[in-house]
Amino acid sequence: MFRSFYKLVLLFILGTVCHWGCATLFSYIGLSVNMMLVFALALCSVLRPEWGYPFVFLCGLFLDFFGIKLFGNNAFSFTVAACIMYALRERFDFDSIFPQMMVVFCITCLVGMINSILLLWFTNTAFWPGAWSLLGGAFFGGLLSPVVFWGVRRWWLGNATKRN
Amino acid sequence: MQRKTHKKSSAGSSRLYTWLPVSFLIGSFLLMLLPLEGFVSSVKVVLAYIFIPQVRASHETVKYMENVHQTVQELLKTHRENRELKQQIEMANLLNTQARQIMLENERLNTLLGMTAQKRWNGVWTHVAYREPTQWNVVIVDKGSLDGIRPRSAVLSLEQDQVGLVGIVLETTEKTSKVLLLRDKDFAAAVQVGHTQETGLLQGNGSAALQIKYLSLQADVHEGDEVYTASSSSIFPAGIRVGKVSNVRQGKGFQTALTVEVDPWIRPAAVKELFVITNGGEK
Numbered sequence: 001m002f003r004s005f006y007k008l009v010l011l012f013i014l015g016t017v018c019h020w021g022c023a024t025l026f027s028y029i030g031l032s033v034n035m036m037l038v039f040a041l042a043l044c045s046v047l048r049p050e051w052g053y054p055f056v057f058l059c060g061l062f063l064d065f066f067g068i069k070l071f072g073n074n075a076f077s078f079t080v081a082a083c084i085m086y087a088l089r090e091r092f093d094f095d096s097i098f099p100q101m102m103v104v105f106c107i108t109c110l111v112g113m114i115n116s117i118l119l120l121w122f123t124n125t126a127f128w129p130g131a132w133s134l135l136g137g138a139f140f141g142g143l144l145s146p147v148v149f150w151g152v153r154r155w156w157l158g159n160a161t162k163r164n
Numbered sequence: 165m166q167r168k169t170h171k172k173s174s175a176g177s178s179r180l181y182t183w184l185p186v187s188f189l190i191g192s193f194l195l196m197l198l199p200l201e202g203f204v205s206s207v208k209v210v211l212a213y214i215f216i217p218q219v220r221a222s223h224e225t226v227k228y229m230e231n232v233h234q235t236v237q238e239l240l241k242t243h244r245e246n247r248e249l250k251q252q253i254e255m256a257n258l259l260n261t262q263a264r265q266i267m268l269e270n271e272r273l274n275t276l277l278g279m280t281a282q283k284r285w286n287g288v289w290t291h292v293a294y295r296e297p298t299q300w301n302v303v304i305v306d307k308g309s310l311d312g313i314r315p316r317s318a319v320l321s322l323e324q325d326q327v328g329l330v331g332i333v334l335e336t337t338e339k340t341s342k343v344l345l346l347r348d349k350d351f352a353a354a355v356q357v358g359h360t361q362e363t364g365l366l367q368g369n370g371s372a373a374l375q376i377k378y379l380s381l382q383a384d385v386h387e388g389d390e391v392y393t394a395s396s397s398s399i400f401p402a403g404i405r406v407g408k409v410s411n412v413r414q415g416k417g418f419q420t421a422l423t424v425e426v427d428p429w430i431r432p433a434a435v436k437e438l439f440v441i442t443n444g445g446e447k
Contacts, residue, residue: 013218013221016215016218016219016222017221017222017225017226019222020219020222020223020225020226021222021225021226021229024226024230049180049181049184049185050180050181050184053184053185053188054188057188057191057192060192061211062211062215064195065208065211065212065215069200070196070200071195071196071198071200071204071207071208072191072192072193072194072195072196073192073196075188075191075192075195076189076192076193076196079185079188079189079192080189082185083185086181086185118196122196122197
């Protein structure tokens with residue numbers, strides 16, 4: 001139990017480092033790759049929901065922490081993404097690369113759109129990152145997702161805690 | 165009975181799996197409804213304690229990773245330089261061995277012929293520690309009398325792997341020495357012009373070119389001739405390169421000697437490491 005908790009904390013820290021790194025590197029070409037979301041989705045593919053939802057919510061709060069106009073939108077959209085992921089987990093085999101990439105691509109686009117709608121609704125400010133930024137970010141997120149999924153699954157499933 | 169318990173637990177967990185995301189969604193929705201001041205800012209302050217160290221660590225990691233590329237390049241460059249320098253050291257060691265044998269042979273022959281052999285240069289390498297801003301022709305080096313440096317010691321340096329004259333030690337303290345550079349007007353040394361063996365007196369001339377005085381009018385001196393310290397010098401060892409003749413002014417009318425201008429081999433403004441000869445006159 002405690003071992004799993006520490007592993008989760010370590011994964012969260014690793015996720016923030018990756019997110020920070022990718023945000024910095026991809027910003028040079030005008031893209032925002034949401035690695036935190038990729039990490040959250042990868043963990044949802046292996047974690048039980050009672051661990052997965054709080055973790056994903058915390059990941060969303062982490063991104064909200066940097067927001068200045070609205071607080072809670074990322075926590076909301078990440079929780080929606082987790083709901084979708086748990087629903088899809090029973091239908092897709094996330095051991096293979098293609099479902100991982102497709103799901104990450106689609107959910108990243110969805111999360112971007114949810115965030116834009118929430119910002120428009122709550123703050124009356126239109127926030128559209130642009131098609132290149134949104135789709136390009138989702139594309140690169142999808143491209144990097146097999147590595148993240150592989151790492152997370154190897155890290156987590158190596159433990160006694162198995163996916164239910 | 166067992167089936168009933170299993171059914172109960174599975175219904176409980178399915179209820180939990182429904183309410184858990186709903187509660188988080190409601191929670192985040194409420195967070196969005198709340199004004200950014202007050203409660204939300206308090207939540208942010210609490211989160212800052214958790215996230216700020218992490219953000220800082222992430223930022224440092226990314227910064228470090230950005231530098232990795234540069235560091236690896238520098239390491240590779242250093243490795244290549246190290247290999248080249250090792251080869252050069254091996255070559256230098258070989259030359260040193262040959263030179264030592266030639267010197268021994270030279271000493272033997274000098275003894276046989278009854279000639280006085282030149283002494284070997286002994287000295288210390290020093291670094292220029294300070295340049296007097298008001299006196300560009302004087303530098304202070306980081307070694308002094310404790311290292312064997314005495315006033316009137318000759319000071320040399322290397323330019324393109326060749327030794328050249330730089331100046332003379334004026335004063336010493338225990339750990340520093342003041343060096344007068346050869347472009348100073350108070351500097352003088354007996355020199356000879358390359359192939360002619362004609363001897364004259366080299367003098368500094370401030371920022372202008374060095375001058376050789378008292379060369380006979382018949383001396384066959386041309387531009388580009390090398391200038392070396394003369395064996396008649398009481399301070400400097402013979403044969404140290406001083407510079408190249410840049411101009412020859414023929415005597416007019418009553419002049420009895422040539423005036424030759426010399427570009428110094430060692431640029432005084434560029435000297436950093438100096439070799440001070442410590443075993444006195446080399447003769």
